[in-house]
Amino acid sequence: MNGRKTLEPLWWGLFSAGGVVAAFLVPIHIVITGIAVPLGWLPDAQEIYRHWPVRLYLFILIALPLYHWAHRFQFALSDMGMRGIHKPLAVLCYGAALLGTVIAGWILLRL
Amino acid sequence: MMATRPDPAGLYHPAMPATWWLRKRSYFLFMLRELSSVFIAGFLVVLLLQIAQISSGEDARAAFSAMLRSPGWILFHGVALAFAVYHSVTWFYTTSIVMPLRVRGRELPRWLFTALNIGAWAGVSLVILILYLALPASA
Incomplete structure (x- = not known):
């Protein structure tokens, strides 16, 4: 077989982990911070974000689904006719996810 | 660990118009599922920006919270929630296909596996809501 080594299992694993985090954790956070707090149904408790376990x-909540996005978005764009530039798209999408991870870590560390 | 895959140059890719996914309902739903990741990531970026305001002082924080109270942002979050819920349900169903759970050698029915995951999702969501309300403010 004309095989070659790739990093695909790593990205696939991050895609999968991000999908699980997005499925189980994201909807309630949209309800709380995006809808219930702005409409005044719940108190604005942003101070709890400073706790280290939080x-x-x-x-984890923010970084992992970024890889899920990167995976799905680059394949969606490829499927919509951009297969010719699949490689640069993949670099751009996973690069954005990596950048997002670093920025998230930096913001959360200096809270 | 590194894995191998076939040389992409040797694979056949039929040419498709960019709008192929508008032709059939199932294709359209597939593309909606892929696009759900855009809204989920968008929400998380907004959440991160909001968290970043905490260390920028009370004024910046209040201004950001006021912005999120505008109808446009509430609409965005409503749409993002619809996409996120669509992702959750399709993710649980897909998981029941790619990672079926076996009980005493028999595969759990997909609907039951999906239902159990939805139950767990509801439980996790409730715990997060309780923690959000119960955790004391940290200095």
Whole structure:
């Protein structure tokens, strides 16, 4: 077989982990911070974000679904006729996810 | 660990118009599912920006919270929630296909696996809501 080594299992694993985090954790956060707090149904409790276990949780909540996005978005764009530039698209999408991870870590560390 | 895959140059890719996914309902739903990741990531970026305001002082924080109270942002979050819920349900169903759970050698029915995951999702969501309300403010 004309095989070659790739990093695909790593990205696939991050895609999968991000999908699980997005499925189980994201909807309730949209309800709380995006809808219930702005409409005044719930108190604005942003101060709890400073707790260290909460910061670690937020890092996982924010960073992992970015890889899920990167994976799906680059394949969606490829499927919509951009297969010719699949490589640069992949670099751009996973690069954005990596950048997002670093920024999230930096913001959460200096809260 | 590194894995191998076939040389992409040797694979056949039929040419398709960019709008192929508008032709059939199932294709359209597939593309909606892919696009759900855009809204989920968008929400998380907004959440991160909001968290970043905490260390920027009370004024910046209040201004950001006021912005999120505008109808446009509430609409965005409503749409993002619809996409996120669509992702959750399709993710649980897909998981029941790619990672079926076996009980005493028999595969759990997909609807039951999906239902159990939805139950767990509801439980996790409730715990997060309780923690959000119960955790004391940290200095």
